Amino acid sequence: MPEQLELVEITSEAELRDLLGEPTPRAVTKERVALHERDREWLAASPFCLVATAADDGTCDVSPKGDPPGFTLVLDDRTIALPERPGNRRADGYRNILGNPHVGLIYFVPGRTETLRINGRARLVRDAPFFDDTTVKGHRPILAVVVEIEQIFFHCPKAFLRSQLWQPQTWHPNALPSHAEIVKSVQRTAETLEELERYYGPEYADRLYADAPRP
Numbered sequence: 001m002p003e004q005l006e007l008v009e010i011t012s013e014a015e016l017r018d019l020l021g022e023p024t025p026r027a028v029t030k031e032r033v034a035l036h037e038r039d040r041e042w043l044a045a046s047p048f049c050l051v052a053t054a055a056d057d058g059t060c061d062v063s064p065k066g067d068p069p070g071f072t073l074v075l076d077d078r079t080i081a082l083p084e085r086p087g088n089r090r091a092d093g094y095r096n097i098l099g100n101p102h103v104g105l106i107y108f109v110p111g112r113t114e115t116l117r118i119n120g121r122a123r124l125v126r127d128a129p130f131f132d133d134t135t136v137k138g139h140r141p142i143l144a145v146v147v148e149i150e151q152i153f154f155h156c157p158k159a160f161l162r163s164q165l166w167q168p169q170t171w172h173p174n175a176l177p178s179h180a181e182i183v184k185s186v187q188r189t190a191e192t193l194e195e196l197e198r199y200y201g202p203e204y205a206d207r208l209y210a211d212a213p214r215p
Contacts, residue, residue: 056099113157
């Protein structure tokens with residue numbers, strides 16, 4: 001860290017509480033340990049979530065997961081399952097789960113400013129009867145993450161309201177280079193920019209559920 005930065009660090013929970021104050025009673029009592037009907041409705045409407053994991057040495061990873069709404073399967077009031085979909089095969093989060101089962105998930109519903117948060121213990125399964133129920137476009141998952149819920153609650157809308165995330169007038173996607181340009185500039189690739197542009201072009205969406213050759 002640059003020496004010229006003078007950081008005043010917080011080093012204890014007591015100091016943190018002195019700075020932030022105590023949570024409101026409603027913020028404390030909103031925690032639950034089992035799915036409510038409203039949680040099930042949210043999961044059925046959600047096409048996207050973030051899955052946070054940590055390795056046994058403490059290093060962390062957050063991975064986005066997306067599919068048609070309801071892609072997360074409710075197995076019972078305390079258990080959910082997330083099917084695998086073809087990706088880049090790094091398996092960072094999966095490898096973390098093998099060493100440390102604790103996971104945190106945040107579920108989004110487009111246009112809604114609150115989120116559903118689930119914390120629990122995860123395990124990887126390579127087959128189960130419910131795999132057939134999570135087949136999308138002919139792709140039956142080869143594994144799933146099964147999460148035993150330990151904590152669940154709805155998170156308030158403040159971050160979404162501050163960021164105006166769902167307000168189209170704030171969207172400026174063309175302010176940044178294309179994904180192919182970003183890939184070419186931040187990592188070594190044998191492919192030309194033109195080849196990468198073709199790879200990430202319109203046909204990219206056609207390969208979402210197939211293990212297509214990767215550049």
